[in-house]
Amino acid sequence: MTSELEAENAALLQFLYACPAGLIEFSASGGIGMVNPAAMNLLLPIAGRPFVTNLFEVMEGCAPELRNMIQRFEPAHGAICDGHRIVTGRGDRSLVLACSIVKLTQERYITTLTDVSEQVARERRLKQAEAWFASLLDGVDDVAVLSLDANGCIDAVTGSALRQTGFAETELLGRRFEAFDRPDRASAMPLPGEAIAIARRDGWHLHEGWHARADGGRYWCQRLVAVRDHAEAPSAGFTLVMRAVTRQGKDAADLRRMLTRDHLTGASNRAHFFEAAERQRVRSLQGGESMAVIVLDVDHFKRVNDGYGHAAGDTVLREVARRCEAELRPEDIFARLGGEEFVALLPSATLEMAVVAADRLRMSLAGKTIDCGEAQLSITASFGCSTLDAAPAATLAELLAAADAALYQAKRSGRNRVVSFKADQVAA
């Protein structure tokens, strides 16, 4: 007879023996402490011999980066990678493994290994299909092909790329392909390096946005970064395919507008704002730069709606958005958060710059009446600012809350004014 604890132990062992995903516990030097059968089954063909005792030694040939990733990871614990792809073997016996590693302590790590070869093959097919459909939908005028090295720097161009962009070969070679992005308010750009990281993981990355032309202009560009297929050197580099789309289908343009713009004012909508702002926050943190959030709320807006009707209210909101956007820089994002509340996101702006910008917005609203047909309405708004340089560790939600608190102060102290959040004001 087995005790209850022994029975439980046996059930746990069987659970791990039968687990379809590989599970390995290993030390900082790669020594395997615990390993389940599925993991061993994945490691044996890589090792080519039945003695598998060190993870780093087994992976040396196909994923030498594992050792570095673990050494470079500074936090005391946490996720080191999630679904990191490892291409094992060569030719038709090659498998793609997805590897997630968690650091438990300085000396203890756990990794899962899953065979995702099938998924990768499906993704490849999907990529081809997607590219085909995109060309059917969008009326592609020109396709340019460039070659990128493993770091995403352009290392070879074709004539088609020179024709499409107008740049000379020497202006393109050696530069990161993202240096030619020309983002605007409506396009949420991937972070630098993101496209390469995703392409390395999934085999491809698709994006569309504005791209620079040599004459200073820009064109709408669909961009595919694809891992170059060399079985013997999987990290050889990437192929960048750029498609100039001059006749963006009306449906696609409408859809894009619907997804990113507020239907009434034409400002960015909430979803787009939060997505773009979070990307910008990460980018600012990485670049050691500031970023400002200005929240504004139209003063006594209820009186407009109640006194002049909702049509007048709508006109006011549209005009507020128009005037504010006219005062902002192209890289700033102006969005309607809801009701009569708007937000402006100013990349790289310090608190001082944000206050100046907010005051410019304030004056452009208060300075001139808004024509609502029968009535000329004098409209003011109150502003609250917060920035990363004043609160460097703030999340986006915290930045918005701080700006909201400042806005509340602006309202309480008489409206039509700008108040900035300062960390030392919290208690005041």
Add this chain to the structure above:
Amino acid sequence: MHSFEAISLDALDTMGTEQLDTLPFGVVGLTSEGLVEIYNATEERLAGLPREGVIGTHYFSVTAQCMNNFMVAQRFEDEAEIDAVIDYVLTLRMRPTPVRLRLLKASGKERHFILIQR
């Protein structure tokens, strides 16, 4: 002689459970479909699994995934007769454990065996 190297498939086949349990190495007896019929006390103890949970299950997919490859499971499918000793690493109780495996299969015998020596 009932040593790991010398014991014959015939001898294993005729031994009762009590005798098998006295052997100092693990004994797993499988049907031609790979279902576990014999799981001796030594194997029970070293793998940490009571035999009630293992008997009747498919050995290579439930308990011994790490032998479900060309080095072990595939050989039982491909070869008509086997009597081979191989060095191997098992994941007993999740610990990589170097072992010696003896694979035994004979034509005309319904049951084949895996012997495991730590």
